[in-house]
Amino acid sequence: GAVVSQHPSWVICKSGTSVKIECRSLDFQATTMFWYRQFPKQSLMLMATSNEGSKATYEQGVEKDKFLINHASLTLSTLTVTSAHPEDSSFYICSARTSVDYEQYFGPGTRLTVT
Amino acid sequence: GQNIDQPTEMTATEGAIVQINCTYQTSGFNGLFWYQQHAGEAPTFLSYNVLDGLEEKGRFSSFLSRSKGYSYLLLKELQMKDSASYLCAVVDSNYQLIWGAGTKLIIKP
Numbered sequence: 773g774a775v776v777s778q779h780p781s782w783v784i785c786k787s788g789t790s791v792k793i794e795c796r797s798l799d800f801q802a803t804t805m806f807w808y809r810q811f812p813k814q815s816l817m818l819m820a821t822s823n824e825g826s827k828a829t830y831e832q833g834v835e836k837d838k839f840l841i842n843h844a845s846l847t848l849s850t851l852t853v854t855s856a857h858p859e860d861s862s863f864y865i866c867s868a869r870t871s872v873d874y875e876q877y878f879g880p881g882t883r884l885t886v887t
Numbered sequence: 888g889q890n891i892d893q894p895t896e897m898t899a900t901e902g903a904i905v906q907i908n909c910t911y912q913t914s915g916f917n918g919l920f921w922y923q924q925h926a927g928e929a930p931t932f933l934s935y936n937v938l939d940g941l942e943e944k945g946r947f948s949s950f951l952s953r954s955k956g957y958s959y960l961l962l963k964e965l966q967m968k969d970s971a972s973y974l975c976a977v978v979d980s981n982y983q984l985i986w987g988a989g990t991k992l993i994i995k996p
Contacts, residue, residue, distance in 0.1 A: 806984075815974065815988040816930070865929050874918055874978045878929040 775799055776868050778879035785856055792852045793882045795866030801846035802868030810863045822849055856886040889913045891987035893975050898993045899965055907960045907973050907990045915980020921949050921960045922974040970994045
């Protein structure tokens, strides 16, 4: 149980375009979903926390107008990288948590390359 | 501020034992997680400690001392596949996960 999927697993896009990444909890209801970014050889960096049906809470330094997060249902959250730039190239990982415990279940990640 | 410290990198020999330490200073404490992350992959859950003491799970064990703000992950009978980064994360008073930078473990034959 507690499986989280992400789609796509990798994407290449041109500078200036937008990319949407989906995160789904397949066998449980995720009251809270988290979006992380990880650059090579660095630790996870929390970008934002989203609760179903409410606006996401962004970490300091993360532009909410650039990284649009929607948590429309208890099983789906999306991250849209708008007007992507090469420096946005990174590994984006989502995780989901139930209302019962603190463990975060991670998706497999999405590798974004902006050319 | 909130702070979690782990060694950046450790090296060990196949078949040996290694202990990865984690010290933390956080606003509140609601448990500590250890995750394993292989290069290019998402983290996977290893253990969760909320009470003091040692939790053993196969070749992996995790220890917690809340009074000392200290935890360690003990890996026994090391295998080459254990080469990965090991992340320590603490649940703070707001029930948020505060992540350490991770310890890269290199296993040599």
